[in-house]
Structure formats: structure tokens, C-alpha cells
Amino acid sequence: MLNRLDDMLNFHTQALRVRDQRQQVLASNIANADTPHYKARDLDFKATLQGALQGTAASSGVALARHDAGTPGRQPRPGR
Numbered sequence: 577m578l579n580r581l582d583d584m585l586n587f588h589t590q591a592l593r594v595r596d597q598r599q600q601v602l603a604s605n606i607a608n609a610d611t612p613h614y615k616a617r618d619l620d621f622k623a624t625l626q627g628a629l630q631g632t633a634a635s636s637g638v639a640l641a642r643h644d645a646g647t648p649g650r651q652p653r654p655g656r
Contacts, residue, residue, distance in 0.1 A: 590628045594621060
């Protein structure tokens with residue numbers, strides 16, 4: 577019984593850690609939105625959580641993906 581409870585709590589702990597990690601990556605994307613040639617990143621929440629639960633993914637975000645930072649229809653500011 578205690579093992580099931582511990583497993584459930586571990587799941588939620590890992591989920592919160594992965595969510596925090598993704599929020600940090602997204603905040604970095606927002607902070608660097610106007611940086612020339614910056615490539616936005618995202619974290620695959622499902623894959624990273626599965627890896628964390630299995631102990632195979634590093635906490636550094638193995639499931640990071642890079643995206644083109646340009647927003648459709650957005651024009652760069654003059655002088656940048």
C-alpha cells in the first residue's frame with residue numbers, strides 16, 4: 577500500500593519538475609523573442625516525463641526541440 581502511494585507521489589513530483597523545466601524554456605523563448613537568429617526551443621513534456629519516471633532522461637531536457645523563432649506575419653523591429 578505504501579509503495580503505491582510512494583509511486584503516485586513520485587509521479588506528481590516528476591511531473592512538477594518537468595513542467596517547471598518546460599516553463600523555464602518557454603520563458604527563455606519569450607525573453608529572447610527579439611534576439612536575431614535565436615531559435616526557439618520547446619520540451620516534449622510526455623517524452624521527458626516518461627524518461628524521468630524510468631530514470632533514463634537527464635534533467636537537462638533530453639527532449640528539447642528547436643523551432644524557428646519567427647512568428648508568422650511578425651516584422652522585425654527597425655535596427656535589430
